[in-house]
Amino acid sequence: MPTFIYPPSIPWNWMFQRPQQLLGQFSSSGHTVLYEDLGNFPHPRIRSLSSSLHLCQGISALEVSHLRPRILWLTVPSHINVISNYNPDLVIYDAVDEPKEEFASWAPYYPTILEKADLIFCSSQSIYNYFYPRHPQVYLVPNGVDYVHFSPSPTSRPKDLPMGKPIIGYSGAIAPWVDWELLKTVIQQNNDLNFVFIGALFQKYKFPLNFKNVYYLGLKSYYDLPTYLHYFDVGLIPFLLTEMTKGCNPIKLYEYYAAGIQVLATPLPELLPVPKINLESDSRLFSLRLRHLLTEKDSNKAERMSYAHANDWTQRSGRMLQQILIMTSQNQESV
Template sequence: MKRDLIVFGEDWGGLPSSTQHLIRRLSQDRKVVWVNSIGLRRPTFTLHDCKRAWRKLTASRTTAKTRKDSPLSLTSSTETPDNLIVVNPSTLPAPRSTLGRKLATRMLRKQLTPIIERAQLHDPILWTSLPTAVDMFDQLGASSLVYYCGDDFSSLAGVDHMTVAQREEDLVQKADLILAASEALFTRFSNKRTKLLPHGVDYDLFSIPAQRAEDLPNNGKPTAGFYGSLSDWLDYDLLNQTIHLMPEWDFVFIGKPCDAALSLAQHNNVTLLGPKSHHELPGYSQHWSASLLPFVDNAQIRACNPLKLREYLAAGRPVVSTPFPAINEYRNYVSVVHSANEMAAALNSAANQTPNSRQQSAVSMHTWDARAQTLNAWLDVL
């Protein structure tokens, strides 16, 4: 009988993260209590943070519904699996003091214990994607601890870096298994309990031909597209220069835009489509001329392994990217550029290419199902 899971992750139901992809598949054979985000930073008195804090305080404790108010860049219509219970806890986000940590732990234990007891979990494993959950390890009846590290938290914008670094140090010492989503993250943890688990891809979703999205520009021009978080880790100087050089192209951006992304709309050939559901994305990425990965060069990007890379490749369209370590595995299928002139040349080269079955084959074996099968075997020996 497989052991069940208590998972501390982001809010369930937004843009499907690697954790959600994996846990969705693990829940086929394991019961899961999923705890929505307990935070990585102390809130400020901005309108966004006040609204988020109010939602956290007033949300019902458990739900089987998908959240529609997620602040993430893409929405999701993915339903909650039958074997998974979602909990919306009230807590103190990322408390620094010893007293604050004790209070937050007590609050979470009081809310979660009756839910876990009703779920009748079998010998549960506590899984966390958030270092701030380390204090809960010995509070909920779990005897094994898994740390899934998908980001370099020391470089994430908006994170209370000192607090999170301290929690991560504790977590690494206590974890029975550490899962690193990229080579860069894997090298941070020099112990035998660390395993590399790169991101997978929903290959069928992105490779099986999808109907062209109705709001994708269709005026005969070639189109370059991007979907995801339109945040400050995109190179907007590079994008603005490239867009200016290529008035004969359309540029499409899908996601919730930051102020810098909104500035792209100054160009007549730019369309900002806003957030889209995950299952809708192939209707765009299969039908534009080239997919973009225009990242800046910083510590966060050097440690990342973006899910959209494999999704882009599975869609079969040319991929144009700035350099970052995770791209190296697919160098034969990606045009890596360093300037606006290079990006323009790569896009012009991609304009009339047909779908590339070789690049699709390169990711066809790296599905989320395959990743979950590997992960199941590791969990079974904890």
Template sequence: MSRDLIVFGEDFGGLPSSTQHIVSRLAKDRKILWVNSIGLRQPKFNTNDVKRAVGKLLGLSKRGYSSESRPHPSNITIVNLKTIPAPKSTWARTIAKTMLLTQLKPIIDKLKLVNPILWTSLPTAADLCGHLGETAVVYYCGDDFASLAGVDHHTISTHENKLANIADLILGASPAICRKFDSTKTTLITHGVDYELFSQSAKRASDLPSNGRPIAGFYGSISNWLDYELIAKICLSNSNWDFVFIGPIELGYNPLPNLSNVYYLGPKPHHQLPSYSQHWDASLLPFKLNQQIMACSPLKLMEYLAAGTPVITTPFPALERYKPYVNLVNDESEFKQALDDVMVKQKGNSEIVRSESWDARTQTVNRLLESL
């Protein structure tokens, strides 16, 4: 019998993370207790942070990527717990730990979990390890948390070091992440793709521009890993193109250029994204090569390729194996040339990533869990 899972991840729903993709598939054979985000950083004195901190103290979940999310598998129980986000001091960590254990233990008893494995994608769950009756600890590291903007890097590194020592198995999403940990218990699990969703024909989204101009599009978080200086130059110098951006704005302002050919469509449900990416003419990854991008394995790269639309991207390490299948650019002139090129080339071949499905990734993870 497969062992059940206690999972500490982001808030379930909305735009699914790699953890959600894998755990949702693991739920076919086991019960899952999913704990919505217990926080990665201490709040600052601004409106958004205060609202989120109060939500965590009251056990309320942050809304997902959009207001529409699909039902989760029946084997997954999702809970919101009252906590102190990313506790820093010893006394705060002790209080947060006590708060979480007091709420969690009755839920675990009620669910009658079978020899559960504690799976965490957040370093801040380190203090709970060894206190929930788990038979093993798995740390799934999908990001270089030490390079995330707005995070107290010292506090997170302290939590992560403790977690890495305790964990029986560490799963890293990129080679750069894996190099941070003990190689004897670390395995590379690169991101996969929901191949069926993105490769099967989808109806064109009604809010895509219909000006007769080609469309270049991006979806994902509008955050500090995008090169807004390059984006502004490209949008300004290519007035014969429309540029579409989809996703939540994670900065305190909208950094996108205010131009007539730039469209910000807001966040969209994950299952609707093929209605956009299949029907624009170029998929964009205009990343700024910061420390986070150096270690990342972007989910959207795989989804763009599965959609079969030409990809224009700036360079980053995880791109290496897919270089023959994308348009790699370094500056404005190369970007402009790539836009011209995609209009005369055939669409991409989605078969490139057929074998990179989340189903295949989950089979590998399942074998690793059962070997613990």
């Protein structure tokens, strides 16, 4: 069976997102995954999370005995230049963001990606629209959710959640693409609500909001995250509408839905076809919609959770593995 190698890109335990989810799914299917963890490791080691999933902490994946074909899984465009270091049998680029604005530094690597990647997966329609006419093996695979992880109701309430008011929550990167100006207006208009933010600072030196009804709880472990989401009355996706975010397929949407909570977002292209979502871009209308969600009976919880269940990471990874195994088989037959 193929072995997947992921060069050092993001720490395994930091903002558990698409790379960790997919590679974890591949390992659950019996494929060996060698994840080169990012960080400073004074005592290099191989940390095995299962019999097939290994974190290479301060150690090259090539030092670990493994079977071929060797598949190099890339999500950072600049890593296209380190392909020769790994001598892979197959190079896969998983395109997760538009190479614009915050990620503009990615753009110069795209010609090389088109030349050297054997297979390209895309997390959004706009990213797919770029690669599809330019490469023979391109597939659209949006983000997803570990439904079993996020759907069960928690047994206890986190102690650092505020009490006494409805909770309007945000889970994700505290980043420049969040519409902080919109949030400032909405928060000031709703003093009787608590706004809770969970996530790591990204391209930000400090949390940008300072109001009495705002609580920044920092980054929570992936294990603990569902417990927080279940206490949100409304989940927020308040992103700016930019060239970069038009290619954003927010993982938090699926996680919110799996937890059963209502979602209020700005109208990102990837969110327009999502059932039972609430979309507003104007701060006044955003605030009015928020009040409406809190006062009206929620009759759509089952449909939201059903949508999340249909978009589980197992389904996503299965589609990817099908294409990967077809290509590896074809490559072996041509040798």
